[in-house]
Amino acid sequence: MFTGLVEDTGxxxxxxxxxxxxxxxxxxRTLRPEELTLGESIACNGCCLSLVDRSGGVxxxxxxxxxxxxxxxxxxxxxxxxxxxxxxxxxxxxGGHLVQGHVDAVGEILAxxxxxxxxxxxxxxxxxLAPLVAEKGSIAIDGVSLTVAAAxxxxxxxxxxxxxxxxxxxxxxxxGTRVNLEADVLARHVARLMEFGRAGEKSLDAAxxxxxxxxxxxxxx
Numbered sequence: 001m002f003t004g005l006v007e008d009t010g011x012x013x014x015x016x017x018x019x020x021x022x023x024x025x026x027x028x029r030t031l032r033p034e035e036l037t038l039g040e041s042i043a044c045n046g047c048c049l050s051l052v053d054r055s056g057g058v059x060x061x062x063x064x065x066x067x068x069x070x071x072x073x074x075x076x077x078x079x080x081x082x083x084x085x086x087x088x089x090x091x092x093x094x095g096g097h098l099v100q101g102h103v104d105a106v107g108e109i110l111a112x113x114x115x116x117x118x119x120x121x122x123x124x125x126x127x128x129l130a131p132l133v134a135e136k137g138s139i140a141i142d143g144v145s146l147t148v149a150a151a152x153x154x155x156x157x158x159x160x161x162x163x164x165x166x167x168x169x170x171x172x173x174x175x176g177t178r179v180n181l182e183a184d185v186l187a188r189h190v191a192r193l194m195e196f197g198r199a200g201e202k203s204l205d206a207a208x209x210x211x212x213x214x215x216x217x218x219x220x221x
Contacts, residue, residue, distance in 0.1 A: 001088045002043045004096035004138075004145020006168045007031065010044075012080040013058060020065035022073065024049075025058045026082055033059040036086075041101065043085040045169070046143030046180040047071050048101025071103045071180050072142075081169045083143045096145025097138040103180045104188075105129045107141075109173055110155060119160045120149065121170070123179065130154070131191055132183035140182040144168050 010026035026044065033054035041048050042059070047067060053060035068074040076082070088094075107129075111122035123141065125133060133139055135151045144164060150157040165171035173179065 002048075002085050002099040002101055002143070003088060003092075003094055004085070004099040004140045004143060006083045006085055006144055008084045009167075009169060010059070010082045010084050012076050012078055012082060014078065015076060018062065021068055022063050023052070023060055024063060024073070024076065025053075025060045026084075027058050028084060031059075031084060031086075033057060041087045043083070043087075043099070043101045043143045045072060045082050046099070046101060046103055046140050046182055047073060048087075070106070072106055072178050075178060081172065083168050085143055097140075098185055099140045099143070099145060099182060100185055101143075102182060104132070104183050105181050106178050107181045109175055109177045109179065112173070112175055115159060117162045119165060120157055121160065121173070122155055122157050123181075125152070125155050126181075127154075129181060129183055132187040134187070137187065138184045140180075142169060142173075142179045144170055 008028050008031045010028040012024060013027050014025040016023040024044070036042070036051055036054055036059060038051055038054065040051050042051055042061070044061060047063070049061035049063060051059055052062050063073045105126040105128060107123040107125060109121055109123055113120050130153055133148055133151050133156050135148055137148050139146055139148055139156070139158070141158065146158045146160070148156050149159045160170060
């Protein structure tokens with residue numbers, strides 16, 4: 001579990017094909033790989049990947065074919081800049097929003113405009129993700145926790161502050177750049193409940209939620 005607050009950026013040094021997947025070797029800018037734990041989860045541009053090697057100042061991760069197909073990992077080449085975040089520890093501050101590192105879809109930057117000292121991005125919104133993205137809701141873009149400034153049926157907008165532009169790879173993102181998108185985990189569950197509601201319930205009301213174990217006399221409180 002992550003917060004969407006990027007700790008560091010890394011540069012891809014090697015991409016080695018492996019049975020449909022890849023092994024990625026990244027050199028962090030400030031994180032020290034030798035201080036990381038083998039097997040720990042690191043969000044790499046929003047993808048939750050497990051550390052498999054940490055030698056020579058380089059952190060290496062394996063991405064399976066599913067990850068390569070459903071994220072931008074398949075587009076990474078030596079020199080690609082990647083946002084990095086270590087997973088949450090119990091007691092850490094949740095400064096962004098709860099991010100799982102499970103990419104829902106890939107979007108494309110359609111427009112970029114200066115806005116005050118920051119920038120405003122317009123990003124394509126894949127059809128399957130559109131119901132999960134709402135104005136003033138949260139979304140992770142390449143692992144960066146952001147607030148949706150505007151949402152349409154096929155696109156949405158976010159506003160980036162100067163610090164985000166300086167500390168993450170979004171500062172260099174241009175029109176045509178493809179980015180990993182992860183919707184708010186709560187939106188995913190509401191959409192799933194609505195799916196079952198359409199199939200067998202007349203409406204999504206308090207009684208239906210209680211039958212499914214959410215709240216009510218039998219809830220945990």
